[in-house]
Amino acid sequence: MARVELRALAKSFGAVPVLSGIDLDIADGEFLTLIGPSGCGKSTLIRMIAGLEPQTSGSISIGGVSIDHLRPHERRVAMVFQSYALYPHMSVFSNIALPLTMQRLSLWERLPLIKLLSSRRRRVMPEIAREVRAIAEQLQIEHLLDRRPARLSGGQRQRVALGRAMVRHPDVFLMDEPLSNLDAKLRVHMRTELAELHQRLKTTFIYVTHDQVEAMTMSDRVAMMDAGRILQLGTPTELYERPINIKVASFIGSPAINLLKAKVGHDGYIELMDRRLTLQTPLEPGADVTLGIRPEAMFPASSEEIRTGRASLPASLRRKENLGSEFILHFDVAGPASVVARVPAGPVVQAVNGSVELSFDVAACHIFNEQGERIEPNPLDSCELSRPRTLVASGGGV
Amino acid sequence: MARVELRALAKSFGAVPVLSGIDLDIADGEFLTLIGPSGCGKSTLIRMIAGLEPQTSGSISIGGVSIDHLRPHERRVAMVFQSYALYPHMSVFSNIALPLTMQRLSLWERLPLIKLLSSRRRRVMPEIAREVRAIAEQLQIEHLLDRRPARLSGGQRQRVALGRAMVRHPDVFLMDEPLSNLDAKLRVHMRTELAELHQRLKTTFIYVTHDQVEAMTMSDRVAMMDAGRILQLGTPTELYERPINIKVASFIGSPAINLLKAKVGHDGYIELMDRRLTLQTPLEPGADVTLGIRPEAMFPASSEEIRTGRASLPASLRRKENLGSEFILHFDVAGPASVVARVPAGPVVQAVNGSVELSFDVAACHIFNEQGERIEPNPLDSCELSRPRTLVASGGGV
C-alpha cells in the first residue's frame, strides 16, 4: 500500500551532481535508514521524496502511483526535521492542528476575522481538536498544548514535531536526523520511543541519520550512502558483519573497525606483519589487502590462551579508557599504526600494561582489496585448520 | 607547585545560590573532571577559578598562594571554551600569539601604526613566532597558521584553542566542555588527544563535561556535582563501582543503571519482586530500598546456567537493539518497570525472545536507602552462600 519506489533518481544543483542513479524499493511498513557522511546527499534525497526539491531525473512512486507531479502536501508524506521546524509563534496545539486545518478548511475559513463567520469552521474545529488531543495523549504531551515551542525542552519539541507529522496519518514518515539536536541521554531514550512508535503505527519510515548507532538499532534495513550513491543496502547485521567495502566497514561500528595493511603471500595466504594468517584469498600473490578487525574481536592474548583459528599481533599499550563496564584499549602496532580493542571490565584488563600480544579471531577478519572492496576468503579445508598454529607466535602477555 | 585549593567557595547570583561550600584540593598535574547535569554550576565554578566571575565567599589558591584578588590574566590559568572563543578576525597564528603579545609588549607596542615604530617589538615578535610555531607543531597545525578560524574544521578549531591555552604555559588548564561541539567520531578522537596532551604536559587540568564517558575515560579523579554541591569525588572506577547515591549511580554509566524498587525483608535480606536475594543490610526490616544493577551485569538466564551468587527476575523482552558488537535488550518487568541488559552479540542473544529469566550477579547490586544513599550490604558468611539458591526461581528461558 505505501511501498515507496525510487527509480533512477538523480539530482544536480546547477552543474554539480549531488545524487545519481538512486534505485530503492522500500516495503510498506518498513523502517529504512539512510546513513552516510555529511554532504553525501541524504537530506536531498529525502526532500525529493517529500517534494520539497524537484528531482533532475528519475521517478518516485508511493503505493505504486507516481507522485512526481504532486505538490508536497498532496503526497501523503509527513516529515520530521532535524531542527523540528515548529512554528515558533503558535502554541503546541496549533502546531499540531495546522496540517488538519489546512486540509479541511478552505482559504476563507482560515483568514483572520472572516473565519469567524464560517459555520463550517465551527463544526470542523472541534473534530480537529479531538484528533490533536488524541495524538497529544499518545505522545504524552497533553499538558503542553498551550505552550509555545520556545518554552519546551528538546525532547518535548521533538515530540511535538512527531505529533504534527502523525496527525496527518501519512503513508510515509520522513525523518531527517530528528535526534541529532538532543543530548546524549535523551537521544538514547527517544531512539526507543521512535522504534516503538514505528512498531505501533506500522507505517513506512524513511529515516536519515549519520549516527550509525541509530541506524543499527532502529532499522529494518539500512542504506549506506556516499557521494550521492547507495553503497550498500541491507539489514543492520549485514552491514556490520559483511560490509561490502572499507567505507561501509569503517563508518559502521564504534570504536571504528581497525584497519591493518597486509599482503597476500605467495601461496594465497594473507600475511600480516610477516605473520601468516589462516586466511586464503583468490587474490594474486603479492597483492596489497586491508584487514578489518572490529575492536571487540581483539583482546590481549594473555587473557586467554591462543586457540585454534586465532592469530595475534605484537602491540604495546598506549592508553586505557575506562568506560566502567568495559575498557577501550589503545595499542601501537608496527606499521606504525594504532589498534583499538574493546574489552569487558575485569581484573585481567586492569592488569594489561606495556607490550602484549593482541589476539583476534581470524574468522572475524574482513578482507578488502586495493580498491577497498570486500573479498571473501576461500573456505578453509580441514587440513588448513591445524597448520596456522605454528605460525602464531605465542603471546608475550603482561 | 600548581596545586589548586578551593576553600568553602560559594556563589550566588543575586539571591539565588548557585554554588555552596565547595571544598576541593586538586593536586599538581592532576586531571580532575567536574561532571554533573546541566545547570549544576560547573561552568560557574570553573569561571570563578579563571577569575571571570567573582566568588561570593570562600577562597581560591593556586600553588599555595591566594589568587582571589587577581585579574584573570594574572592567575596563570588558561581556559578552553566550549565555543572555542577563537578570535574570528585573526589568523590562527595571531590567535595563538595573542596571549604572548599581550604579556610581552606594552600597550604602545601593540597600538596600530604606532607599533611599527617600536624596535623592541621587532626584537620580541620573532621570539613569539618561534614559540607559536613550536606549539603549532606539537598540535600538528603548522600548515593552518595563516587561516582564519572560519576556514577550519571543528577539530582544527579545537586544537587552535588548545594552542592558545598552551602557549602561555599556564599552571592550570581550565576546560569547559571543550568537546561538546564536535561530532561523535571526532569527540572520541579528541578525547584521546587531550588525554595524551595531559600526559605529556603534566600540568593540572580542570575539565568540565556533562558527558560521563569523557569523565570516565580521561580523568584521574572525577567530581560529580549536583545543585551547586559536590556529591562525590573519586577515581572513575570508584564512581562507577561505588556510587555514593542514586544520582551518581544513574548519572554514570550508559545505558543507565537499572533501578528497581525492593524491600528489606523481616530477616534483613532484601526482597525483590517477592524473591529473596542473598543480600543482607543493616536497615530496618520493611524499609524500602532501591537496587541498582548495571545493564552489563544482567543477561537472559537461559544463556548460562544460574550459578551461586546470582539471582534472576522474570522479564519479557520488549525490544532488541543491535549495536553490531553487542545488543541492548529492553525488558519489561513487574513493577511495572523496565530493565535494560547489555549483552555481547552472539547466537544466544539473537535467539532471545518473549519471556525470559533475567539473571544478575547479586554481588554487583548497589543498594540505596530511601534517601537514595548507598548502603553497603553486610558481609555474607559462608553458610548464607548456599541458602539463596533455593530462592532463585529457575529460569524459563527461550
Add this chain to the structure above:
Amino acid sequence: MSTQPLPPSAVQTSPGLARTRHILGLVVTHGLLLTGAAFILLPFVWMLATSIKPPDEVFTATFSLWPKRFYGVENYSYALTAAPLLRFALNGAILCGGILIIQLLVAIPCAYALAKLRFPGRDVLFVLVLLGLAVPVQVPALPLYIGLANLGLLNTYFSMMVPFFLSVFAIFLLRQFFKSFPDDIIHAARLDGMSEFEIVWRVVTPSAWPAIAAFSVFSIVAHWNDLYWPLIVITDASLAPPPLGMMFFANAETGSNYGALTAAATILTAPLVITFLFARRQFIQGITMTGVK
C-alpha cells in the same frame, strides 16, 4: 616544557587596586556619557524651558531656565487652540499608519521573495532595491507631483503617502532578517499544505516582528517629521501633518510666539518619544537579528 615565570614588569593587582580601578572606570564612563547627554539634551532643555516662558522672557541678556512668570498654561493652551494641533497629530498618525501598513504589505512579500525564493531577475531586483536606498524624495519629487496632478490626486492623504509606499530600506532590512529564517520551517509549512501566501503572512511574518518593530520606529520617525513632500502636495490645511502644522508657529514673517512654538514642538515630539520608549527593546533586538551587524 618548563613553565616560565611571569615577566617582572607585570604588576599584580592588589585587592585595593581592583576596587579603585572599578570605581575609576565607572566615573570615566558616566562622565563621558553624561557630558554627551548634556550636549544632546541642551536643545530639549531650552525647548521645554521656553515652552513655559512668557514672550518677553524668551530673549534676555542672561539665560535662565526657569521663568519669572510661569506661562506654561498659556503657551500650551495657545498651542492647542490656535492651530488644530490635535488634528495635525491625527493627520500624522493617519499618514504614518497608512504609510507603514502599505510599506509592510509591499516589502514583506518582496523581502521574502528576495531572501527565500529563486526566480529570474532576483539579483537585478535586489540591485534596484539598493539603488532605491540612495534616492532621496527630492529627486523624483517633480515628476511625481506632475503625475499626481494629472491623476487629480493632489491634496489627499494618498498623495502624501504614495512616494513612500515602497520602502527599499524595509525590503533590505527584512531581507536580511528573512535570510536567517530557517528553511526547514518553510518546508514544513509547504508539507502541511500552506500556500506561499500563507507562509509569508502566517509563518514568516509573525516571527519577524522584532524586525518589523525596528523598521516601524524608523518609518514613523521619518514620516512624522517629513515636511518636504506634504508641503508640495497638500493645499488643504486640514490634511496637514505635524511639521506643516508647526509652520503655523515657526513662520518668520510675523509674530513668532516662541513659547507656543516650543510648546507645540513638545506636544508633537512626545508621541514619537513614547513610541520609541515602547518599542525600544524590540527595536534593538530587531536590528540585531536583521544581521545589520
Add this chain to the structure above:
Amino acid sequence: TPLLAETTLDVLYPQPSFAKFHEPIAQEFMKRHPDIKITFRAPVANYDEGHQVMLRQTVTNQLPDLYFSGFHLQTELVNALLKRQQITEIGPFLDAEPAEWRSANYSEKIIDLGRVNGKLYGMPVNASTPLMYFNEELVKKAGGDPRKMPDTWEGVIALAAKIRDVSPGVAGLSYNVHDWPDDWLFRALIHQSGANMLDASGTKVAFGGEPGLKALTYLRRFVTETGMPLIDFDSSRQQFTAGQTGILFETPARLRQITDLVGNKFTLGTAVFPVDDKAKGGLPTGGSSAVITARDPAKQKAAWEYVKFMTGPEAQKIVVEITGYLPTNKLASGPEFLGPYYDANPNFKTITYQTDRSVPWQGYPGGSSVRIWRLQRDIINGVMRGETPPQAGLDRLVKETTALMQ
C-alpha cells in the same frame, strides 16, 4: 440679494501667521456676502515658496482662485501666468467701479504698485517700507533723544557708535541686508539717496555710481563703527528684543511680534527710516497684492468683491492692528478706523509718516531676480566683512547683475 448662485473662492496666501487676519476678514466677508464662500488652502511658508507653488500649479492646473503675491515676485508671476492665460486683469474691474469711490479709497501711488507692463494685475493688500526700531533706554544712555531720532545715515551711525561705546557688549545698530531673503533692504539704501536700481529703460543698472558706493560704504561702517554683528536676521531680532542692540531696521510687519517679545524689558520706540535725500528719496514697498487667477467669470466677479473688501478700511484696520503694515486704503488711517488705535500705539503710526516715500519694488528683467539677489548678497556680505573694498564690491555688483539680466 443673491445675484449669484453660491460661489466658492479658493484662496491661497503665504505666511501662515497671516491667518490671524485672513480668517477674521473672511468671516466678516462671508457674513456680508452669504452667496460667496471663502475657503483657504493651507498657507505657504513665505512669498518665495508661494511663488513656487503658483508656478507648479500653472503646470498642473491646480491654481487657486485668488493669491497674494509678494510685490517683488509679482512681475515674474504675472508674466508666467500670462503665458498660459491663467491670470485675470484687475484693471477692468476697478475701472468699472465709481470714480469717487476709487479716489476716496485708494491713492494712485499705491495702485501703481500692482501694475505689471502698465496693466493692473495685482491689487495691493498690504504694504511696508523699512522701519527703524530702537531701544529708548540705550538711546537715552548714549545721549540721544528718543523723540527726535536722527533722520540721516550719518546721524544714525554716530548715535549707534555712541550706543555701542557707552554700553559694552551691546551692538549699536543692526541692518540685516547681508542676510535678507530679498533685496528690499539693499534697495532701501539706494532709493533713500534718490537713486534707482535700474535706469528709465529698465534694462541697465543705475546704482553703479555714487549711490551704490555710498550704500556700500555705509554698510561697511555699520560693522566697523557701530559694532553691527553679522548674524542672521532672526538672531538680530532676538538680540534686539533682548535689549542688546540699540537700533534695528526691520519690516513694520514685525512690529506686533517685537512689541510682545520686548514686553517690559525696555521701552520700544519706532522712527522713520533715515533718508539722506529728503526731496527725491524713496523707499521700496514690500507687502503683497491680490492676484485673481479664477477662470470662471462668476468666480472672477466674486474674487473682485473679496479683493475690494480686503482692501477696504475695515479689513485694513484688522491687518494693521495685527501686523503693523501700512494700510493700502486711504480711509483706513482715518479717525473712524485706525485713528484711535494709532493714538494709543504711536509706534504703529510711525509707518504712515513714510507712506509718501513708497516706490514700487520691481524685479529685474530676465526673470532671474532671485538669483541676482543671491549673488548681490554674497558680494555685499564680503564688503561688510571687509573682505572686499566698497568700490571693488560695487564694480562686481554691477558686472554680475548686468550679466544675469540678459
Add this chain to the structure above:
Amino acid sequence: MGFAFPAFLLLLVIIITPLIVLFYLSLTDYELGALDFRSVGLGNFQKAMSDPVFRRSLWNTVLYVSIVLPGAVGLGLLVAVLVHSRKRTRSFYEMIYFLPVTSTLIAMATVWQVLLHPRLGPINAFLRQIGIGEVAFLSDPSLALPTIAVIGIWQLVGFNMVLFLAGLSAIPKDLYEAAEIDGCANGIDRFLTITWPLLGPTTMFVIITTSITAFKVFDTVAVMTRGGPAGASEVLLYAVYLEGFQYFHTAYAAALTIIFLVFILIFSVIQTFVIDRRVHY
C-alpha cells in the same frame, strides 16, 4: 515572482520612471512653466562642471560629509560601547541619545539658532566665561558649515548608537572572556582586540548609511542658514533646490540631480559589495 511584483511596480512608478523623466529633462532646456523646450544634449552637464556655484556646493557637501561621517560614526560607536556595558542606566542613556532622532527639525532649528546665538546663547555665554569670546557659529562663513555639521552629528549619533548597539550585542560574550584571560586587561585592549574588528560589518553599514544621509543633507541648511552666509553652507541638494525651485531652471536642476545621484550611487555600490558579502569571519 508574484511576491515581488507590487514592490517592483512601485519601484517602477515611484523611482525609476521619475528618474527616466529626470534624465530626459536634463538633456533639455526646460524651465518650469515653459510651454516648449528643446534638447541641448549634454550642455547642462558641461555647464555644471564649470559652474563655480555648483562646484562650491559640491565641495561644501564633501566637507560636510567629511565632518559628519567621522563624527557621527565615531561618537555613535563611543556612546554605544559605553552604553552597552551599562546595565541599569542603559535604557536611560539610550532614550536620551535617541531623542534627536525623534525631534522635529522645524522646531529644533529655531532652538539651535538661539542656543548658538553669539550674544544671547548659552553656548557663547559659556565660551565668554572661559575667555574665548563670542563666536558667530552660524554667521561666520568659515564656521557655518562645520556648525551645521555638528548639528548633523547631533541628529545622527543616537541613530548610529542604536545600530552599533545591535552590532555589539551580536558579539559573543565569551570572546571578551577569552581576551581577558589572554591578558587584554583594559578597555583599550579589549576594544582593539575584539570590539573594533568584530564590529567591522556593522561599521561598514553605519558608514554607508551615514554617508548617504550626510550627502542628502538639506533640511538643516534650508531651515537654518538658507545656504548662507555668502554661500558658505550651500550643499548639493540645496543647490538643486535653488536651481529647480527658486530659479526654475528645471532642466539644469535635473542635470545636477543626476550628478548627485551618480555620486551617491558610488556609495551604494560599495554597500552592495561589502554588506552583502560582508566580512564573514
